[in-house]
Amino acid sequence: MQHFSIDKKNEVDKTFRVSKVMADFDVDPKHSNEHFEGDFDLPEKWNVGIIVGKSGTGKTTIAKDMFGEELISGFEYKNKSVIDDMPKNKSVEDISRAFYSVGFGSVPSWLKPYSVLSNGEKMRVDIARSILEKDFIVFDEFTSVVDRQVAKVASMAVSKAIRKQDKKFIAVTCHYDVIDYLEPDWIFNTDTMTFSFTTGDDLNKRSRLENATNQNGENLGSIII
Template sequence: MGRALWGSEAVYAPGWPADMPVIDAITPDGSFDDVTAALSSVGLGSVPTWLRPYSVLSNGEQFRANLARLIAEAPSRAVLDEFSSVVDRQIAQIGAGAFAKAWRRTGGQAVLLSCHYDILDWVQPDWVFDTATGKFSRGSLWRRPRIDVDVWQTGWEHWPAFEPHHYLKLPRMIAATNYMATVDGQLVAHLAVSTRAGMVEARACRLVVMPEWQGAGVGLRFLDAVCERWRLGQNRYDKPMLTLFHTSHPGLASALRRSTRWTQVSAKLVGESKARSLQSMAKTAARLGTKNVGAGYGGHFRAVQGFRYLGAAPCA
């Protein structure tokens, strides 16, 4: 049926290089920003995953990588066989919804061949042909399922479940208040919030969205919800504070720039001098009479962008 629609050449079955990171294998001559945007749009937002070859990815990651490559290549017509058939149904539904939203922005047409009905509400198709009944339907008002997220204030006890999915290995933030998002009891996202010196404003870090929930749109909503609490003074200090947030993720940085709730305040291509940081920490340890840990911060080539949460604009 798929070949009969637009011919065999429309059936999308990309080959992947055996030893090339997926981020380099997707449209090698294209824009880096477009590739990262495509990966993020289908929920494959983990930077370490981008640097792995396709062959070592899990079934769910391979599913999303194929969708990201299709979005980046953006053919006018494509047929996807066995759509979502080899992945966990949670990943299938979230991934299908993320793909449908991103694919519509390309302006192309796609036919998805699947043996599962549970993705229909997430894809919101223009038409459906059910081979089991022979029924063809179009124009139905498909409604994407509502995701009800609960936000909890916690300690670090749940961080071990999120830590493997964070792109940096860092010590826990000092004096942080932790927040966790859940859906029907499932762990979805994590964020830690501390304060800058003098409690002039808050600082949010350690944002992690579980892989199976990436692409569902819950990450930024969760970040906004926590920062709004702090803006209103709903914190342990009962003090209203704006929140700073830094990220190296190009997709998240783009989303924060588009949001009217955030404003960009900094952008650095590389970290500060690690040697200068080491000297400063040694002087501080000598002055306080404490042990110097013999380490410094900075010295990396990781671009970091900073944003400040301002909240929703007041109604006119």
């Protein structure tokens, strides 16, 4: 079991505005400090985990403290085609498999620069690159910039790809709706600072997800490569 106890202190300059707010609302600079404490009881064998909770509950702070070296924070994309931004030691076949595995299957988009891709495509490219570069991935703001239908499809694709390659992936998100689609092995909820294992009590969950349809009537499972 891994215990964390984090004190996050915010230094405040007593400017005119700050001083007025402190006086008007009877607050002290120490009131802006934060404390996060809890335990992670990671199983010996796992592939997908999730740190989930409302905004301001310490998700990113905890992820950095517990898994800082694995946290994905801003890849550099400088080529005219995203396929050329992928690791140089990977073949075109390796990259193609990674793109397909996360649902980035539009081949013409592989030839575009990262900057012109949609938010959903950017997220998939980031995840594909993470999978190509690392065996342990902590992805902050997971699905935060995409619509919820894209989030569900992407979550199913990522979960399938990570398990197939026997890697480790932790999603850090404020969106509870991706839990069923990621099917994580464990959940850390920052609203309650509690760690829990998924039990698998719902034996029909995977079947239900694979048979789910989107708003156009397409089967979600069928569009996951």
